[in-house]
Amino acid sequence: MTSKTVQTLDRVVIRFAGDSGDGMQLTGDRFTSETAALGNDLSTLPNFPAEIRAPQGTLPGVSSFQLHFADHDVLTPGDAPDVLVAMNPAALKANLADLPRGATIVANTDEFTTRNLAKVGYETSPLEDGSLESWHVHAVALTSITVEALAPFEGLTRKEKERAKNMFALGLLSWMYTRPTTGTEDFLAKKFGGRPEILEANLAALRAGWNYGETTEDFASSFVVQAAPMAPGRYRNVTGNTALALGLAAAAHRAGRPLVLGSYPITPASDVLHALSGMKRHGVTTIQAEDEIAGVGIALGASYGGAIGVTSTSGPGIALKSETIGLAVSLELPLVVVDIQRGGPSTGLPTKTEQADLLQVMYGRNGESPVPVLAAQTPADCFDAALDAVRIATTYRTPVVLLSDGYLANGSEPWAVPEVDELPDLAVELASAPNAVDDAGEPVFRPYLRDPETLARPWAVPGTPGLEHRIGGIEKADVTGDISYDPDNHDTMVRLRQAKVDGIAVPDLEVDDPSGDAKVLVLGWGSTYGPVAAATRVLRNAGHAVARAHLRHLNPFPANLDDVLRRYERVLVPEMNTGQLALLLRGTYLVDVRSHTAVRGLPFTTVELADVVSTILEEVS
Amino acid sequence: MTLTDLGMPVTGLQHVPHLPDDAPGQSKRDFTSDQEVRWCPGCGDYVILAAVQSFLPELGLRRENIVFVSGIGCSSRFPYYLDTYGMHSIHGRAPAIATGLATSRPDLSVWVVTGDGDALSIGGNHLIHALRRNVNLTILLFNNQIYGLTKGQYSPTSRTGSVTKSSPLGSVDAPFNPVSLALGAEATFVARAMESDRAELKEVLRAAAEHRGAALVEIYQNCPIFNDGAFEVLKDRTQQAARIVRLRSGEPVTVGPEDDRRVLVRVAGGHGEFVPEAEVGAREVVVHDAAAPDPSAAFALSRLDSPEMTHVPMGVFRQVSRPTYDDLVRAQVEGAVDAAGGPATDADLGELLRGRDTWTVG
Incomplete structure (x- = not known):
């Protein structure tokens, strides 16, 4: 056996890329799980086409999974990979531009056939024509070595053996980065428990990959990335959609009310439906509706009955739900609307990320129809954001929009699992008795008599004796809730609904300005949290003073936002849209914020944002 | 698929709290709200x-x-006038x-009040899916064959050729037959009644309320302003008997007055035909069976109807469990x-x- 060196690295970015059918998402998930178990901090970015199986070997069919792991705090999935695993020529071609020179490429030579090369426009094989000489290339016959390693499995077809090549690749990378494979072995045992031969074959492929790294001279060294210092606690790795579903279930538990989700399948929100449909044991009811409109109607009907009604969707679904959200504004019932944003307009980019629904959820309804809006910042933060959304909905009896996006939905990071008794108390009080007296002094129920502090109306659910009342989308008289077309009453009600939303208690915006003398503030919202934090870190390490703040609440804005905006000479607002928050800030505060925007379906890179901020720093220096 | 007996309640109201036996009886007054009823004078909705x-x-x-949950339209003002x-x-x-409400609250008797435009045009999808799923709802569909609240456009049940504000040369739309549509969606309870026949209406309403599952009741309702007299031939005492087919499960399907009774007999490849009682002979008489598992026979009965209203079945078409x-x-x-x-504890949630x-770590 060749003696191998072991090098220590502080961080690594790996991208697994292959055909949609090559199992790259699974490979990435498993590598992530192994990495999490080692105690590295990490962040992931899956990137896949909307087609389930685009034509094999073509550029549109490339699916990838990027993982950034380190011995320190990780904020983004990484701008550029240090290692690219390319399962075919298409995967190489689609990803090479992102790969800095000097990075490592592990390529599956078996797929670099004349035919496959031609499919993506390579005239000669880049593995052989010298065009990759600036990179470290490991050309490995992944498929044929896997098939050979599985020769003893006579009951399997060649196709079935070939399919295990992703496990071979995982084994090889696990050796390279000294990842334990026991978790993956357990995972495979669960997945293929009923098919022993397939299970054994996958395990054999995984071990063959590991042994290949260990024994062949091609791989001279392996790497160690030490655990990151993390706060003590119990951790798990979560995607944004998983964290969001857990947050909703936890919120309902803390509210003491059942959770009812009405939802229609849509990318990238369906995983919220999937996750919640598996939580029946926790009293969670999921109803897969006939369409988006029914999804929100079901949620609203359940809320009317006293449940925590939730609907989950993406941008096109919001468009369809708008009228019902408006009804919820008028009925003043709790409702949580989850929008996992994706590229638009129309069908747009179903599997790619964007932040372009902000104005839609703020204003995309008829009439004056204010709705509180909040946005999650990281995959794990989707949990806290969901709890906050339920708090606002139940406290203020209002529909709430919770914004996430494709990047948060599918990306993952370690999450310090909270103790249940540390979660906020979301107990709600349902109306149980008349709340007023009529002219004759008899007790009566006034469905639109408001709490003086929150301006919320009573949540009086059917089944409560003595509180029978009628509500509807027609304008209601203040206090009594009877139909009213009175001009002054309408003016009053419009302003009351607005005042209620404006008065929602949201925490002040915290500004991260360690030196205290920054002249430039970078103000983000939603999933730009990681890239903004990473970019400011880069600049601070280079000796610059930069302040940073991130908005959780988009409606209402934090009370101190006006002050914060005026404290800095320049405010930069980076967004994955064409300037929607910037428009709101300018219109609300008359502050000339700088807008930096990109709508490429991908999160910002650290370098891109650091460059933009640098330019502004120069202006004020 | 084999459906296992889950010990389901058999009536629609089984889980709904009833008044104690010794409670004072309720009256119409108890269900009348303090709101002024604002339909046009003479509207059929008052009667319903x-x-x-x-x-x-x-x-x-x-x-x-x-x-009571309603949509939009004249009929959908209904809930305001009921003190529920x-x-x-x-x-x-x-x-x-209503699906969200009924699914999360088994202790409620949930009613939907809708109209022909509300249920069959803009809300057609929700209606067929509520029926397909068999949600425990009682749906009252007031059919006046016109859009009233928007002042007189043709609706999805208006007969072809209807001259309305939006069809000055006559509508070219083919109308839906709501009963056929509901049966096509495999609704478990489908009935039709006339607003003017209070005894029949109450009988059908009772059966619908007690049915466990989605019950659709189409109620012919006159709009005196925009489509007056749409059902006049069925109200006219001289014509009524010859046109209305009163469905009684277990009995032959007949039409006509005592002295001119006609009986429905089966026709190969067709829906059947009415022949004078004396001429039935050896022909197979159609006996109505509302409980037939296959909705085809009920569907065939629904097709006796036509825009001309020559023969209009009334009563319960289908009632299956x-x-x-x-x-x-x-x-x-x-x-x-x-x-x-048992219900999830904090420890269970922690595990989740x-x-x-x-x-x-640490």
């Missing part, structure tokens, strides 16, 4: 409202456990909202909760949050 208000006490339910819980929602969406969506959804949740030893793959 009065029938429902006087019928509801007969159910003996606690008033607070009754909910009520929601006047948005156009076409009442069945969806099938597990309801809301019962099945609750059974899954309750089953999972019971199997896990931790998942199966955690690691500890």
Whole structure:
């Protein structure tokens, strides 16, 4: 056996890329799980086409999974990979531009056939024509070595053996980065428990990959990335959609009310439906509706009955739900609307990320129809954001929009699992008795008599004796809730609904300005949290003073936002849209914020944002 | 698929709290709200409202456990006038909202009030899916064959050629037959009644309320302003008997007055034909069976109807038992909760949050 060196690295970015059918998402998930178990901090970015199986070997069919792991705090999935695993020529071609020179490429030579090369426009094989000489290339016959390693499995077809090549690749990378494979072995045992031969074959492929790294001279060294210092606690790795579903279930538990989700399948929100449909044991009811409109109607009907009604969707679904959200504004019932944003307009980019629904959820309804809006910042933060959304909905009896996006939905990071008794108390009080007296002094129920502090109306659910009342989308008289077309009453009600939303208690915006003398503030919202934090870190390490703040609440804005905006000479607002928050800030505060925007379906890179901020720093220096 | 007997309640009101036996009886007055009724003078909706208000006490339910959900249109103002819980929602969406309510609250008697435009045009999708799923709802579809609240456009049940504000040269749309549509969606209870026949209406309403599952009742209702007299031939005493086919399960399907009774006989490849009683001979008489598992026979009866209203079946077309969506959804949740030893505790939630793959730092 060749003696191998072991090098220590502080961080690594790996991208697994292959055909949609090559199992790259699974490979990435498993590598992530192994990495999490080692105690590295990490962040992931899956990137896949909307087609389930685009034509094999073509550029549109490339699916990838990027993982950034380190011995320190990780904020983004990484701008550029240090290692690219390319399962075919298409995967190489689609990803090479992102790969800095000097990075490592592990390529599956078996797929670099004349035919496959031609499919993506390579005239000669880049593995052989010298065009990759600036990179470290490991050309490995992944498929044929896997098939050979599985020769003893006579009951399997060649196709079935070939399919295990992703496990071979995982084994090889696990050796390279000294990842334990026991978790993956357990995972495979669960997945293929009923098919022993397939299970054994996958395990054999995984071990063959590991042994290949260990024994062949091609791989001279392996790497160690030490655990990151993390706060003590119990951790798990979560995607944004998983964290969001857990947050909703936890919120309902803390509210003491059942959770009812009405939802229609849509990318990238369906995983919220999937996750919640598996939580029946926790009293969670999921109803897969006939369409988006029914999804929100079901949620609203359940809320009317006293449940925590939730609907989950993406941008096109919001468009369809708008009228019902408006009804919820008028009925003043709790409702949580989850929008996992994706590229638009129309069908747009179903599997790619964007932040372009902000104005839609703020204003995309008829009439004056204010709705509180909040946005999650990281995959794990989707949990806290969901709890906050339920708090606002139940406290203020209002529909709430919770914004996430494709990047948060599918990306993952370690999450310090909270103790249940540390979660906020979301107990709600349902109306149980008349709340007023009529002219004759008899007790009566006034469905639109408001709490003086929150301006919320009573949540009086059917089944409560003595509180029978009628509500509807027609304008209601203040206090009594009877139909009213009175001009002054309408003016009053419009302003009351607005005042209620404006008065929602949201925490002040915290500004991260360690030196205290920054002249430039970078103000983000939603999933730009990681890239903004990473970019400011880069600049601070280079000796610059930069302040940073991130908005959780988009409606209402934090009370101190006006002050914060005026404290800095320049405010930069980076967004994955064409300037929607910037428009709101300018219109609300008359502050000339700088807008930096990109709508490429991908999160910002650290370098891109650091460059933009640098330019502004120069202006004020 | 084999459906297992889940011990489902057999009536629609089984889980709804009833008044104690010794409670003072309810009256129409108890179900009349303090709101001024604002339909046009002579509107058929008044008659239906009065029938429902006087019928509801007969159910003996606690008033607070009754909910009326409506969409948009003249008929959808209905909930305001009943002193129960009520929601006047948005156009076409009442069945969806009611589905969420009924599924999460088995203790409620949930009614949907809708019209031909609300249920069959803008809300057509929700209606067929509520029927397909068999949600425990009672749906009252007031059919006046016109858009009233928007002042007189043709509706999805207006006969072809209707001259209205939006069809000055006559509409070219083919109308829906609501009963055929509901049967096509495999609704478990489908009936039709005339607003003017209060006895028949109450009988049908009672059967619908007691049916466990989605019950659709089409009610012919006159709009005196925009489509007056649409059902006049069925109200006219001289014509009524010759046109209205009163469906009675277990009895031959007949039409006509005593002295001119016609009997429905089977026709190969057709829906059947009415022949004078004396001429039936050896031909196969169609006996109505509302409980037939296959909806085809009920569908054939629904096709006797035509825009000319030569023969219009009234009564219960179909009444079969099938597990309801809301019962099945609750059974899954309750089953999972019971199997896990009761409602989730903080410790159970903690386990959910931790998942199966955690690691500890420090």
